[in-house]
Amino acid sequence: MGAAGGHGVLRPHAEQAFAGELAALAAADDRPRPARWRLSPWAVATYLLGGTLRDGTVITPKYVGPRRIVEVAVSTLATDRALLLLGVPGTAKTWVSEHLAAAVSGDSTLLVQGTAGTPEEAVRYGWNYAQLLARGPGQEALVPSPVMRAMAGGTIVRIEELTRIPADVQDALITILSEKTLPVPELGQEVQAVPGFNLIATANDRDRGVNELSSALRRRFNTVVLPLPATAEAEVDIVSRRVEQIGRSLDLPPAPDGAAEIRRVVTVFRELRDGVTTDGRTRLKSPTGALSTAEAISVVTGGLALAAHFGDGVLRPGDVAAGIHGAVVRDPAADRLVWQEYLETVVRERDGWKDFYRACREIPA
Structure with missing residues (x-):
C-alpha cells in the first residue's frame, strides 16, 4: 500500500500510509530482531532505503542518501545509546525519525515537539490537577509524557528540535538516557525502561548557540549528520x-x-x-x-x-x-x-x- 489515500485524514502517520510495505517486510523478514522490534535492523534499513523483496514486493525509498547513514542510525537504536539526527533545515530529519519509529515500533506518534516554552512535564510527567486536588497524588492523577510511555512500553519516542528546548529541561533526559529510569518521587516509585525503548532526537545545525546540549547529555547520543542531497x-x-x-x-x-x-x-x-x-x-x-x-x-x-x-x-x-x-x-x-x-x-x-x-x-x- 502506498502513501496516499484511504485513511480519511490529510496526512496519515507513516505506519498507516505504508502499512502494506511494513507488513510485507515483516512477513519476509527472517533475520534476528531486537526485543520488541517489529522488524530486524536489515528490514528497517530496507524500509527506509527501498528495495525489492523475494516475492517481488517493491519497497519505495523513504530516504535518498548514503546507505551507511541509515545503517548507522538503525544500529544505534539497537544499542543503549540514543540517536541524534543533525542537519540544516530541510534535510529530512523529521521524516527519517518518523519512519524509523514506524518501522521499529509500529508507532511514530510518541512525540515531544521542542520549543523555547517546552516544560519539563513534556519530558518527564505531569498531573491531572482535578484528580490531584480531589484525591491527592496517585497513579490516577499522573499524566505520563510520551517519554514515560515509551519507557514503559519498550518503544521509540521522538523529540523534535532538541536544541530549542531550554537547557534545564534538556537535562531531565540525562537520568532517563543513562540510568534508563524515570523517578516519580511524589509517589515513591520509578518507571524503568523495558527492552525496545530508545529515543530519536532531531536538531537544526542553524540553532547552534540557542540551547547547546550539555557535554553530559551529548555523550548519551550517537550523532548522525544528514547531508543535503549530493547531486x-x-x-x-x-x-x-x-x-x-x-x-x-x-x-x-x-x-x-x-x-x-x-x-x-x-x-x-x-x-x-x-x-x-x-x-x-x-x-x-x-x-x-x-x-x-x-x-x-x-x-x-x-x-x-x-x-x-x-x-x-x-x-x-x-x-x-x-x-x-x-x-x-x-x-x-x-x-x-x-x-x-x-x-x-x-x-x-x-x-x-x-x-x-x-x-x-x-x-x-
Missing part, C-alpha cells in the same frame, strides 16, 4: 517522489511534463545555496534562507495547485515563479538584491529559461 539528480528524485505523494493526498491531478519545472526549481535552489552556477563559471551571492529540499517540495506542490485550479493542469514556469521568489526573498533588504542579480546575470542569459525569466519579472518587487 542535482538525487534532489530531483526526492522532490519528485514527495510531490507525487503529497499531490495524491491532496487530490491534485498529476501534472504532465512536470519534470522540467521540478529540475528548474532544484537548479535555482542549488545554485543559490552553493553560491555558484552549475557550470562553475559564475559566483553568486547566497540569500539568508536555507533553500532546502523541503522548501523545493513546497514550491513545486504550490505550483501544482496553481496549475490544477487556475491553469490547464500543466506545470509551467509561471506556476513556480512566485513560490521560488517567496522562498528566496525572506529578508527584503538583503535577499531582493541577491535575487535580482541572479535573474539578470544567470536566468536572463540561460537557454530555455526565457518564460521563467518573464514570469519572475512580473512578480511585484
